[in-house]
Structures are given as structure tokens and as C-alpha cells.
Amino acid sequence: MRLARTLFRRFPRIGREVAAHVAPHQGYIDGVSHAHVTGWACNFADATERVEHEVFLENTGEILVRGRADVFLPGLREVGVGDGTHGFYHRFPRRLTQAEQDQLRVRVVPNGKKLTRASTVATTYQPLAFIVMDIVDNCNLRCPFCLYNYEGVHKTNLMTEETIDAAIRFAPFAADGAFWFSCLHEPTMHPRFVEYLRKMPPNQRRTIFYTSNLARRMPDEYYRFLANSGIHHINVSIESLDPAIYERMRKGARHRIFKENWDIMLDAFRAGKAPPKLRYITMAYKSNFRDIPALVEHLLTERQGSEIEVRYTYNEPHIPADFAQAEYLDDDEWLWLRDQLAPRLGKTVLLSMPPGVGEPKAPPPAASVSNAAPPPAPVVETSGTPPGFLPGRYGFKLIWDGTLEVRRVWGGSGPPEPSEVLLKSIDVREIADPEAFLASLPI
Ligand code: SF4
Structure with missing residues (x-):
């Protein structure tokens, strides 16, 4: 995402139409750790497609995960990547060694195009x-x-x-x-x-x-x-x-x-x-x-x-x-x-400062919208992470008596809708294995 944002900022005219003439499938791997991989993939020739892809190890050919890039990632839409619902976040079925993380690749199915690793890939698992x-x-x-x-x-x-x-x-x-x-x-x-x-x-x-x-x-x-x-x-x-x-x-x-x-x-x-x-x-x-x-x-x-x-x-x-x-x-x-x-x-x-202070007052409604920019593409609802919330990221709130509330974390702009998503409430002392608990949470 970071590299994508930089790319599109530096070349502001690149958007859906321009990108379609460059290469239909593009995307980046933004994070790899022993436990997860995240990034995005988009078919710029048909941005309604949720790109099928597989995560594999280059040297052995082992396929770790298959999936679709159908998660809303805050910021993607703003840099011209379809409606923003082109992210992916996968957990691995087993813990990867460092050598395996180095060999990890993501390719589009069925054309085999490999996604590029962003220059600043996050390498720690910090959900x-x-x-x-x-x-x-x-x-x-x-x-x-x-x-x-x-x-x-x-x-x-x-x-x-x-x-x-x-x-x-x-x-x-x-x-x-x-x-x-x-x-x-x-x-x-x-x-x-x-x-x-x-x-x-x-x-x-x-x-x-x-x-x-x-x-x-x-x-x-x-x-x-x-x-x-x-x-x-x-x-x-x-x-x-x-x-x-x-x-x-x-x-x-x-x-x-x-x-x-x-x-x-x-x-x-x-x-x-x-x-x-x-x-x-x-x-x-x-x-x-x-x-x-x-x-x-x-x-x-x-x-x-x-x-x-x-x-x-x-x-x-x-x-x-x-x-x-x-x-x-x-x-x-x-x-x-x-x-x-x-x-x-x-x-x-x-x-x-309080909301609204120092911000320009909203202009009166325009009489005509003849030159108005087209509205952004509608956000596609996915069955998993609600749009605007970050996939695979959680916020814990723990009170003195041990009650732990696990929430999704908002990453979009503007007021969250829904305003919060409570995933579960549990006594923290009942959690036997923290990493297994995190892995049990819905992405
Ligand atoms: S938590 Fe205590 S120190 Fe902080 S604002 Fe409230 S009363 Fe004041």
C-alpha cells in the first residue's frame, strides 16, 4: 500500500483508465511475517474482478494459501485502485521460517503474474x-x-x-x-x-x-x-x-x-x-x-x-x-x-482543536453540476472486514477485573460506519495461548 500510494502520488494521472493500458493485473505485497502476508491485487482492465491468487514458496513450489483480493483496504481507492476492495490478508497454516519468508511469493491465478514486494515490507507480526x-x-x-x-x-x-x-x-x-x-x-x-x-x-x-x-x-x-x-x-x-x-x-x-x-x-x-x-x-x-x-x-x-x-x-x-x-x-x-x-x-x-474550527465553511449547494468530478466508485460490501476497518488488525481494551474486549480497528477516513465492531469479550486469564487466540479471530 505504501509503495502504491507513492507511485500514484508521483504519477497522479495514473488511474483506472491509464493503468488499464499499462498492465491489467498489478499489486504489491506489503507485509510478510512468520504468520501472515498482506497486500493488494487489482485487474485494472476490469476492476470489478476480485483477483484470485495463491501464496507459495518459490524454491519448493509449496502453495500455502489461495484466496481472492476482496478486502477493503483504506487508502486504495484514493490512489486509484478500483473501489478499494482489492486487498488481501492471509494467515499461514503453519509458522514460516525466515528462509521461507524470503522465498514467499504471491501470483495471480490463472496467468501466474507475480506481485511485486513493496520496498518497505512490514516484517513483524503485530496484529x-x-x-x-x-x-x-x-x-x-x-x-x-x-x-x-x-x-x-x-x-x-x-x-x-x-x-x-x-x-x-x-x-x-x-x-x-x-x-x-x-x-x-x-x-x-x-x-x-x-x-x-x-x-x-x-x-x-x-x-x-x-x-x-x-x-x-x-x-x-x-x-x-x-x-x-x-x-x-x-x-x-x-x-x-x-x-x-x-x-x-x-x-x-x-x-x-x-x-x-x-x-x-x-x-x-x-x-x-x-x-x-x-x-x-x-x-x-x-x-x-x-x-x-x-x-x-x-x-x-x-x-x-x-x-x-x-x-x-x-x-x-x-x-x-x-x-x-x-x-x-x-x-x-x-x-x-x-x-x-x-x-x-x-x-x-x-x-x-474542536471539530470545524479553522476549516473552510461548506460552500452553498451548486446550482449546476455540469463539471463536477464523477463520484467515487461504490464500495463493495464483503462478508469479512467491514469497509474502513483494517483486516487482521485488532484493538484490545482490558479493564482492571480481567475483562478483555476485542475490537476491529478503524483505518478509514471520516467517521466510521459502523462506528465500532466488537468481536468478542473474554476474561484474559482464560486465554491459554495468545498467538492461537489471535489466529482464531476473524480477518
Ligand atoms: S484521569 Fe484524573 S488527572 Fe486525568 S483528567 Fe481525569 S481526574 Fe484529571
Whole structure:
């Protein structure tokens, strides 16, 4: 897909008609591992065809899999490959050796045309786009803009050792930074947090990521471990260097304690051999937005920030109306902030503004469509992966009690339709063999 996209971008006029005169069957192998092969194939002379193909070993002639290229791959249609439903993703009936992976080919049936290997073939088997986990179900703070409604939450449930051990077995199937030790809640509330982090084998620690408010006192051992851990990255939340604004936003936190923790952590990271990258998350409000450009510079230059994310609030019904009314930015304030941050945007700063801010207003409906571009080809529904969802890719959500929800992962553009596909819900401790479990999931 990547090579295809590059090709079609460089030669923008190539499309269905042009390609039909070049060669009817084209396609690429985009990924090969011990367990899978993925790519696409299209007959440009007849893009309604779902190309039959077989996956085989060049040196022995062994045919591993036969199939049709009939999976919707996000991005294919945009680069002129039919309606986009020309992808394939196959699992192998057995584990391939490296030598066999090198000998793997895909050919079109019946003409025998072999697909090209893309120049950047993915060679790892990482079907997990993310494992999002919470080891507790509470937070030490009660920020007024929190996504989670903590009303009525007065106790903290903790993930057991048995559950974390079961979860960590899936790390080899996730990419760097894709194994979240926290999602909605504050992981440092777990009294065995450091011990649980240590459980991840050193060669898989690069999968770990989590967010912390850094407002709880932690033992020195915690910072020493982090500084040498090889963990991928940590998000730290901060809205302001001004203690009063900080404490108003991070309700329940003490700026003095936060600052002490922050200094201890940065000192440890300076001395450590493999500290995590630091990302900072800053929510933008009327109280702090004028100071955010200076805060961003400070975080990047003085506080080891590798990236700063400035965000708007996902407006949930439980967020107090008076807070929203007093603090949410209007469009002009967002645009001011965007302009101030412009030199760093897309490099070390991400700005997430409310939908529609800064986007051109939709033009009034045209009276005539005489020169309008033809509509894109309709998407063909397939019996497997719904259009827009990635074949062979899954998102795990694990909560403290061991409940694991397995979902398909959205890879298209625009709002997903259907919005999500839940494949199954299971207690992670009941999964005997993680790789066999992944292989049992529908493609
Ligand atoms: S620190 Fe994060 S999880 Fe905790 S209350 Fe604040 S926003 Fe919510």
C-alpha cells in the first residue's frame, strides 16, 4: 500500500483508465511475517474482478494459501485502485521460517503474474494496533474537565497479578508504544505499579506507554526504574506553571508536590540510561491559553519534552456547565493559539482543536453540476472486514477485573460506519495461548 500510494502520488494521472493500458493485473505485497502476508491485487482492465491468487514458496513450489483480493483496504481507492476492495490478508497454516519468508511469493491465478514486494515490507507480526489497559479504576484527582465521570466513585479496584501476567503475554504482538498501562485512570494509584511495569520483559518495554498526572508522591525507586527502563513514552498532564491555575485545573493536586515529583523525575531521567520519552498534555482554556505558547517552549527546552499535545475538551454531559461556560475557548481564541504555535505545529506540537474550527465553511449547494468530478466508485460490501476497518488488525481494551474486549480497528477516513465492531469479550486469564487466540479471530 505504501509503495502504491507513492507511485500514484508521483504519477497522479495514473488511474483506472491509464493503468488499464499499462498492465491489467498489478499489486504489491506489503507485509510478510512468520504468520501472515498482506497486500493488494487489482485487474485494472476490469476492476470489478476480485483477483484470485495463491501464496507459495518459490524454491519448493509449496502453495500455502489461495484466496481472492476482496478486502477493503483504506487508502486504495484514493490512489486509484478500483473501489478499494482489492486487498488481501492471509494467515499461514503453519509458522514460516525466515528462509521461507524470503522465498514467499504471491501470483495471480490463472496467468501466474507475480506481485511485486513493496520496498518497505512490514516484517513483524503485530496484529495488535493497541492494547489499552487500566490497572485501576480511579484517579487521585477530580479535574473538572475529566472525560470520566467519577461521581459516586469512592473506592479503587486493583488489577491482580494474575491478570497483568496474562495481559503481558500479548506484548510481542504490539508495536512500540502500543501497550497502554493507563487509559482513563491514574496508574500510580496501584500500589504495585512499579512491580507490574517490571514484569514486562526488557526487550518488550518499548511497547509501554502511560499517562500520569504526577501529583502523587512516589518512591525514589519508581523514578530510578523509569530512568533505566526502556519504556517508550509517558504523557504528563500540565496546564500551567502558575500554581493557582494548575490547582484549579487539576483539582485535588498540590502544585508543590507536583513540582517536586517533576524535578525528581527529570533529574533521574538525566542520569538514566534508557528513560522514556516525555510527552506533555495541555488542555486549553480561557484561564491558560494565552500562556500556552510560552509553556510549550518551556516544556520543550527546559523540561525534556519530546512532544506537546494541546487539546480541547471532549464535552461530556457530566462536565459542569459553569466550567464549560467560563473556560471553553471560542473559535477566535483557538485560531490565535494555532497561529502562535504555528512554527512548531506538526513537528513537536500537536494541536487538537474542536471539530470545524479553522476549516473552510461548506460552500452553498451548486446550482449546476455540469463539471463536477464523477463520484467515487461504490464500495463493495464483503462478508469479512467491514469497509474502513483494517483486516487482521485488532484493538484490545482490558479493564482492571480481567475483562478483555476485542475490537476491529478503524483505518478509514471520516467517521466510521459502523462506528465500532466488537468481536468478542473474554476474561484474559482464560486465554491459554495468545498467538492461537489471535489466529482464531476473524480477518
Ligand atoms: S488527572 Fe486525568 S484521569 Fe484524573 S481526574 Fe484529571 S483528567 Fe481525569
